[in-house]
Amino acid sequence: MVAWLIRGLLALVVVGLGLLALGGRPPDEPAAATASITPTLDAPTSRPRATPEKFVERIISRIARETPAPYPTSTPLPVGIAIVNVVDFGYMPSVTRIHVGQTVVWQNGGRELHDVTGEDDWHSGPIEGNNEYRHTFGFEGSFGYRCTVHPDMRGTVIVTS
Numbered sequence: 001m002v003a004w005l006i007r008g009l010l011a012l013v014v015v016g017l018g019l020l021a022l023g024g025r026p027p028d029e030p031a032a033a034t035a036s037i038t039p040t041l042d043a044p045t046s047r048p049r050a051t052p053e054k055f056v057e058r059i060i061s062r063i064a065r066e067t068p069a070p071y072p073t074s075t076p077l078p079v080g081i082a083i084v085n086v087v088d089f090g091y092m093p094s095v096t097r098i099h100v101g102q103t104v105v106w107q108n109g110g111r112e113l114h115d116v117t118g119e120d121d122w123h124s125g126p127i128e129g130n131n132e133y134r135h136t137f138g139f140e141g142s143f144g145y146r147c148t149v150h151p152d153m154r155g156t157v158i159v160t161s
Contacts, residue, residue: 091155107132119144
């Protein structure tokens with residue numbers, strides 16, 4: 001009961017403050033009274049004027065700079081080589097397209113032991129981390145390969161003329 005009494009008093013105070021704020025405003029003056037007042041200017045104000053010519057700001061740099069040397073990038077591969085990365089139990093890319101006589105390099109950049117075994121009886125042997133295996137393809141065809149250590153790892157080399 002006391003809580004409701006306190007809430008009621010607070011509501012009355014809020015309504016009373018609202019009415020006081022609205023009632024304390026001066027009444028609006030009629031429009032005729034405002035029309036008879038002429039404004040007086042204390043100081044003349046300048047207005048922007050159009051110029052006869054277009055203004056073009058020319059910025060001239062006086063600092064002589066040399067072109068910085070480019071950041072180092074990877075060394076381009078020799079012509080005729082494609083790289084397959086052995087990464088996280090997969091070959092990237094899994095499909096490699098080359099021409100007859102080109103070489104594919106499998107690079108093992110991880111810690112796990114992998115190998116590359118072709119479906120037509122070519123085998124890399126174990127490729128430990130940070131090592132690579134190279135195989136040159138001499139004729140056209142599609143050559144599938146896999147890792148005998150991890151049977152889910154598969155890839156394909158497509159050789160065209």
